[in-house]
Amino acid sequence: MSEEMYDLTIIGGGPVGxxxxxxxxLQELSTQLIESLPAVGGxxxxxYPExxxxxxxxxxxxxxxxLVDQLSGQMREFPIxxxxxxxxxxxxxxxGDFTITTSAGVTHSKTVLITTGNGAFTPRKLAVENAEQFEQKNLWYFVPQMTHFKGHDVMVAGGGDAAIDIALMLEPVAKHVYLMHRRNEFRALPYSVSRLAASSVEQVTPYLAQNLTAAEGDRITVDLKEMKTDNHRLITLDDMVVNFGFISDHSVFEDWDLQFEQNRQQVAVDSSMQTSVSGVYAAGDTASYDGKVALIAxxxxxxxTAVHAAAFAADPHHRGPVHSTSVHLNK
Ligand SMILES: Cc1cc2nc3c(=O)[nH]c(=O)nc-3n(C[C@H](O)[C@H](O)[C@H](O)COP(=O)(O)OP(=O)(O)OC[C@H]3O[C@@H](n4cnc5c(N)ncnc54)[C@H](O)[C@@H]3O)c2cc1C
Structure with missing residues (x-):
């Protein structure tokens, strides 16, 4: 069993971790980054790799x-x-001495940074009785390789930024792209909505999918009902990509001995990104404060901010460089 002591342990290997x-x-902290999935990138x-x-x-x-490849290369500049x-x-x-227990063993760390994003995430599924039988054949909740959709008739279902992004991404690859939403308005950046309007993506609104049936040639026919009317539309497709958002599971923290303040399942932080526990920080999607915007940027x-604070918490005499140039000039 490993018993190393790190200055900083980062939990979660998404872009922010x-x-x-x-x-x-850069701050010359001895650091471990622990990610539960087989690869980093969150x-x-x-x-949405593509x-x-x-x-x-x-x-x-x-x-x-x-982006993930760039982040990996940047991270590997240092012995993390x-x-x-x-x-x-x-x-x-x-x-000064947190104990980190993983599926592989125990390590110690002076400080901890939680970057677990939305925790374990599962997609919100299409509420159609027989949908499951078409999953991974015609019905997708994650976008697999783009080449899969080449020359296909594809319907994207959803009304947010991600659904529009996916529809626009498929437009040059697929034969025809529909975007189906139960409202006439999309909850998305004005820029995305303008790009959508200028694209060849056919908007099918306000409709709700009611049924899926197998069609000739390994295709599916989706029965769509217009909201507030009895009108129906039948559209035959090669694929349907559903993006109704994701259900996040933060139960990961529940079993930890360390307990900190939470705010609607996110980790509450102050302006130095410290949680209610001294020496434990949070950043990225999991960190919560007034006015939070959950973006990579x-x-x-x-x-x-969190790493600066952690460096001083781990060693109050820490005089780490503030700008990357001071490190690279000294290399
Ligand atoms: C379809 C879609 C499109 C998006 N498009 C954009 C965009 O264009 N621009 C933008 O800025 N943002 C976009 N976002 C949001 C962006 O992806 C997130 O803001 C970003 O991924 C947050 O990064 P993170 O590192 O905080 O968390 P995550 O990316 O969620 O990574 C967290 C990691 O922590 C790991 N983890 C969780 N629990 C544990 C544990 N107990 N032990 C070890 N590891 C653990 C998880 O496996 C995961 O890999 C999009 C999101 C979606 C879903």
């Missing part, structure tokens, strides 16, 4: 996987211990 690990490297790798991200500073457009396929099952102790800033 990865950037925090790089930033901890929601970006798991849910989607184009437009709102990360410095990139006019970058796919999810490219990256552990994948290990779930943190318990955290106990106090500032905000998570990156929170990670830098």
């Amino acid at each position: 990865m950037f925090a690990a790089f930033y901890a490297g 929601q970006v790798t798991t849910l 989607k184009e991200i437009l709102d990360v500073a410095g990139y006019a457009g970058i796919t999810g996987q490219q 211990t990256v552990k994948t396929g290990e779930t943190v099952a318990n955290v106990s102790g106090t500032l 905000t998570g990156f800033g929170e990670a830098a």
Whole structure:
């Protein structure tokens, strides 16, 4: 059983945890990053590796996987211990000596940064009785390889930014893309709605899917009912991609000895990103404060703030560099 002591343990290897690990490297903290999935990248790798991200500073457009690859390269500039396929099952102790228990063993850490995002996430499913039989054949909750949709008739279901993003991403690949939503208005960035309006994506609103049946040639026919009327539309498709959001499971914290204040299942933090427990910080989607905007860009800033605070908590005499140039110039 390993009993190493780290300056900082980062729990969760999504984009925010990865950037925090790089930033901890700049501060010369001995750092471990623990991720329960087999690969780092969090929601970006798991849910939308091929989607184009437009709102990360410095990139006019970058796919999810490219961003994660960039973050991996940046993180590996420093000797960070990256552990994948290990779930943190318990955290106990106090500032200076937290005990981190994972599926693979026990380690110790002076400080802890929680970047567990939305915890374990599962998609909200299509509420149609026989939907399950079409899953992974015609019905998708995560976008698999884009090449799968080449020349296909595809319907995206959902009314948020992610649904519009997916529809626009499929537009140049698929034969025809429908976007179905139960309201006439989309809950999305004005920019995304304008791009949608200018695209060839056919908007099918306000409709709700009522039934799926198998159709010739491994296709499916979806029976759509218009909201507040008895009108129906039958559309035959190769694929349906449902994006009704995700149900997050934060029960991961429930079994920890360490208990901190939560705010609607997120971790409450102060302006230094510290939780209600001294030496324990949170950043990214899991961190909660007034006015929080859950974006990768905000998570990156929170990670830098949290790592600075953790560095001083781990060692009050810490005089880490504030700018990356001071490290690189000294290399
Ligand atoms: C379809 C979609 C499109 C999006 N598009 C954009 C966009 O264009 N721009 C943008 O800024 N944001 C976008 N987002 C939001 C963005 O993905 C999140 O804000 C971002 O992923 C948050 O990063 P994170 O590192 O905080 O958490 P996550 O990405 O959720 O990563 C958390 C990681 O922690 C791990 N973990 C959880 N519990 C444990 C545990 N106990 N032990 C070890 N590991 C654990 C999880 O496995 C996960 O890998 C989108 C989200 C979705 C779903």
